[in-house]
Amino acid sequence: MSDPANLQQVLDRIVRTTTEQPWVRLGTIMDTVGSRSFGPVLVIVGVLLMSPISGIPGVPTLSGLLILFVSAQMLVLGPGYWLPGWMMNRTLPAEKLHRGIRFLLPAARFIDARLHPRLVPVVRGPGSYLISAVCVVIAAFMPLMEVIPFSASAAGFALAVFGLAMISLDGLLALLGLVFTFTVAGLIVINFL
Template identity: 75%
Template sequence: MSDPANLQQVLDRISQSALGHRRVTFGDIIDTVGSRSFGPVLMTIGILLLSPISGIPGVPTLSGLLILFISAQILILNEGFWLPAWILERPLPSDKLLKGIRFLEPAAHFIDARLHARLTPVVRGPGSYLLGSVCMVIACAMPLMEIIPFSATAAGFALAVFGLAMISLDGLLALLGLMFTAAIATLILVNVL
């Protein structure tokens, strides 16, 4: 199966993995969206953090571990990635996942119609290392996001934007995601310190 090419295809694949099941595992979702490409998996983790699932204790931290494992492997190997079984076998409630997807679906067509390949060096080659590094920083901050209200949702939005930028080869979207991440990080640091 080829990697998804837009947001709607990623949402459709996540829904397929959850339909008819009371619980779905991270591994099921990753297998469905494609485990060879960083963009779809990063976007999937971002979507999970945007959904009501992010309110379950431990999910932001587990998501951070996923991103950290994947980002490190992408930066070092620049190929596919491996995740330990204890992460892949972690179950998620399908009803909350599907509720989050239904919430995002109306925007998918609107978003997909506006994305296209531009400023591709930002999401390919050296630019992909910058995005991978920013994702690692977000991943390291995820345990702290368990106690700061709505910060995991903001991180999920940033990760989903980076993943979507990689899928659509839209460097402008990636730059907007970097600006959003810097603004949110500054806001959190100013309020915490």
Template identity: 50%
Template sequence: MAQEITTLQEMLDRINDSGNDQGRVSLGEIVESVGNRSFGPLLLMVGVIAASPLSGMPGVPTATGILILLIAAQLFFGRDHFWLPKWLLRRSLGTDHVQKAIRWLRPVARFIDRWLRPRLPALIKGGSIYLISFNCAAIAIVMPMMELVPFSAHGAGLALSAFGLALISRDGLLALIAFAVTAVSFGLVIYNFN
């Protein structure tokens, strides 16, 4: 069993090491590399994808929206491990695209990891988990529209990454920041559709 992920850099390392001999990396391989028992790393993984240049590729925000909705629903209902349908686990990207996104994110990961620590624990346990899962589900529902609004998917990805990191590091302050980033991302979408 893989050791629990505690930093963004560990998440990127595991995603970077996933893949196969055909130059592709499937979602199933990524999920297996980060572990299917912790929702924090999975939210972080999806957030990293949505915040990276990969979110600019057509269809990626919609696909990540589906994944986010599945994670949020299972987090809301308190499942003890994560499940995804096989058709979604078979979806893949070129390893070169994934590695390029990881290289782009590494400096950010080093910076963020220095600031994480347990604080404001009431914001990442108990009833707060329901609020986090609700916000993640709202992001998932809006993700297809974010394909039409430049950079809004990046903001949603940052919020998801922050929620994931907050769950991993038990950092309630980071959860508060994620709520704020979610509000700004939604504001961008609403502004651009009015």
């Protein structure tokens, strides 16, 4: 199976793979998008964190662990990743997952129509390591976002933007994601000082 080329393909694959199941294993979702593609993983986690499913206790922390595992391995080992069995066996309610995906499909179509390859070195080669490093930092703060319901949505937005940029090879989108991430981080630091 080839890597998905846009957000709608990622979402469609997840829905096709998880229909008629009351609970969806994280491993099933990861197998759907492949274990060598970092972009779809970021999109999936970002979408989950922007959906109502992020309000389920443990989802932000699990998402942070997933991104930490994957992005750290990308920094050290390059393409491809491995996740422990206990993480791959975690489940999510399929109904909430599908509801979140249905909510996002119109936006996915709108977004996909505007993305295309540009500034490719930002998302390939050395640029991908910068994105991975930023994702490691975001992931490290995800457990702290557990205490405030839905606060992980901003992190989810940044992760989804990075994932979309990597899928579509859109370096401009990745740069906008970096600006967003550093702006939010700066605002948080300023509010705590």
